Amino acid sequence: MTQHRRPAGLKLAVLALPTIAALTLVGCGASSDATGGQTQEFSLTFATSNTVESPYEALAKQYMETFPDIKITLNPQPNDSYDQVVRTQLQAGNASDVLVTSPGSASGRSILPLVDAGFLEPLGESAAALVPEGSEELFGPNGEVYGLAPEITVVGLVANDTAITATNTAFPEDFAGLLAQCGPLSEEGKSLFAVAGSASPNTGLLGMQLAATRVYAQDPAWNEKRSAGEVTFADTEGWQRALEAVVLMKDAGCFQGGAEGAGFDGVTKALVSGSSLAAFIPGPSNKQLKSTAEDQDFEVRVLPSEGGPSEDFIYASANYAYSINAASRNKEAATAFLEWLAEPEQTKAFAEIDGALPVTGLEGYDFENSAYKNVAELILENRYAPLPNSEWANASVYDELGSGVQGLLTGQQTPEQVLKAMDAAWDQ
């Protein structure tokens, strides 16, 4: 009998222990919920991709220094997997209280699909006041705002002006001059542009920048028309010319050797070494490059248009935003943090740390002593638009553009094929 009772007791113990443990845990959770009101503690998730100081981290630390009774738990995530991590955490209900998102619908962290799924909390007047003109629809539906824009990101070229000076030539002023300059540079073993052909985000930027003057400067409402089905990529002459320009640039020797297989590391290396003079990367990269090569001068420039300086057009918009998780239990503390971030001192500090333009007070900004002096006129004359892909139907359209431009560089695809693939992705 003893032999029989012992296993039975053991079985009971085996069953009872996890049950008690589970009940204890549930009890702890319930207790936490019961007290669960607003606390002076919240968490912040943001993307990071290099060792340069993150403005999200810097501002959070500054906030904790200013308000010592508040604790922010920082959750930096690798940029490559950021979208996936944030979506999974939001879906699972364990995302941070404050998240870094992107206006529009172009990526996994974009505000509009996250709002559609009910994951974000609407923000107040201070966030609405920072929405750049013309970008209202990217920050939320029905006039509501779900993201606080911390800076304006100019997306054009980042050029190594020290290397340009060393070539004893001026940076070209129009597209014809650009093509003419590529050949001689190529013969010297240099290239006008460095492209990360194997990185879709970079080839996509190249394609979009060529479309700036050919499509969006002439028809700012092109995206709305595409959404309404009034136009297509394949039938738009501007888009055809934009992608044909990629082939023209390739044939003229504008890109570095092996550009079709290069990565972002290759672009950085080419720019810093001066073997390439410019790259299609976001403006804030100028600061990161400067930190790598302090003896060189990196400036933000616009890709020369076919019609010269008078027709130049650039992209500038708030590419990232702070949002509050709708399921957050610390909304009050999170909202207070965002209110603080919206103050001019903080927006200025954020832009300075990141090497971007401040989201407010551009009229009084000292362009002459910044990396943005060559694009000051375009910004002040309002000759810019938000990055077009932020208004595209889904992330696949931009992926098709990026992959297609690589196909143009390798000769695998024609502009017509790429544009048709973009249309197919839009309509899927």
Place this chain on the structure above:
Amino acid sequence: MTATSQSTNHAVNRPVHEQTRTAQASGSVHRVQRMRGPDRASKRKWGLEFGHWWWALPGIALVFAVHYMATGIGGFFAFTNWSGIGSFEVVGWKNFEAIFNDPTKIRSLGNTLFFAFGSVLLGNIMGLLLALALNRVVKTRYALRTLFFMPVVLSPLATAYIWKFIFDYEGPINVLLNAIGAGHLAKPWLADPQWAVWTVLVVLTWSSTGFAMVIFMAGLTSVPVEVEEAAAIDGANLLQRFHHVTLPALRPAVAIAMTLGIVQGLRVFDPIMALTGGGPAGATETLATEVYKQAFALGNFGGGAALALVLAVIILFFAVIQQRLTRSNPED
């Protein structure tokens, strides 16, 4: 009543688990069954099996909950338009229609089969040659075996990045070509539409050769030296001995190496993602890389799940073939 029948009746009246214990103690269940007639034997057999099955229950439940239930739920999403967040609708076979109507997905399917069969074929040939070379005689064979098996042990992602550096436009291969005056042959190997698939195949073959080598070396141990010596005495040359003595003995090893290699090759993901990311312009895209892109990068979880289901069916097909080829008893 004889002493034997009394003993039998006593045994029948005992609880089943005690009988079981007795049967196990006696060393043969069948002997006990023969002693007590068919009905009672079947009861005892059930009791015995039930006892074993009961102990496996937590494990079985865990496998079902963690593996099969998750797979089943994933399979369900293949019939929805879920983006990965929020609500979804059931769309029937629409995702599968989209896959088979999209030339890029068909190309991915073709690439998947090409890489799986190509790497298995080349890996097995290389593995067999290495196994034959390192089977006997060579003094450094133990060190060489370790060296050739190492790619199997190393992280595929880490080694893929090393290969990426080697095949880079400014990498050692092109530097060497330039140094010997063959600079015109230098190219971005991983971004060249003609060369990219072959470059990836080289890396996959390199990583699968060691695995095939080990299987063939195990198979070679079953080849009797006496038979080989007899064949040699009978005048068979090296090729004839390989063809008529070694290869027939290696047939089970070939079946295992081929089928396991194909199943591994069909689901290969990290080396391709690290080497080319599926490029240039989709030239090296496989079903596995497409699954990742659709489900996690492009917010088309339903489409990604459908692709994963297609890949799972293909792998299942080859896994069943492997099971049939490698089962030792034809009556199993």
